[in-house]
Amino acid sequence: MKKIITRIDEFLADTKTKPVTAPPKPGTKPNPPGIAPTTRPSVDPRPLAAKDVVNRFMEELKNAKQSIKFDVEKLKKIYGK
Numbered sequence: 430m431k432k433i434i435t436r437i438d439e440f441l442a443d444t445k446t447k448p449v450t451a452p453p454k455p456g457t458k459p460n461p462p463g464i465a466p467t468t469r470p471s472v473d474p475r476p477l478a479a480k481d482v483v484n485r486f487m488e489e490l491k492n493a494k495q496s497i498k499f500d501v502e503k504l505k506k507i508y509g510k
Contacts, residue, residue, distance in 0.1 A: 453459075490497060
């Protein structure tokens, strides 16, 4: 009988030492962990190739076997700022 009483006492002693956690509030969910920002290496953007395009255009005009006719005003209207 003494064994049973000691086991009951131990059981009661264990339940008193356990911390009681509050139940979650209804309708709330725990927030998921945030997404870590991706670190990307810094790279200098390529400069605009406007000079290369102009140089290539001038070379093509020089190397053309026929004369090329184009309307500069129309080109300015379409591609100008």
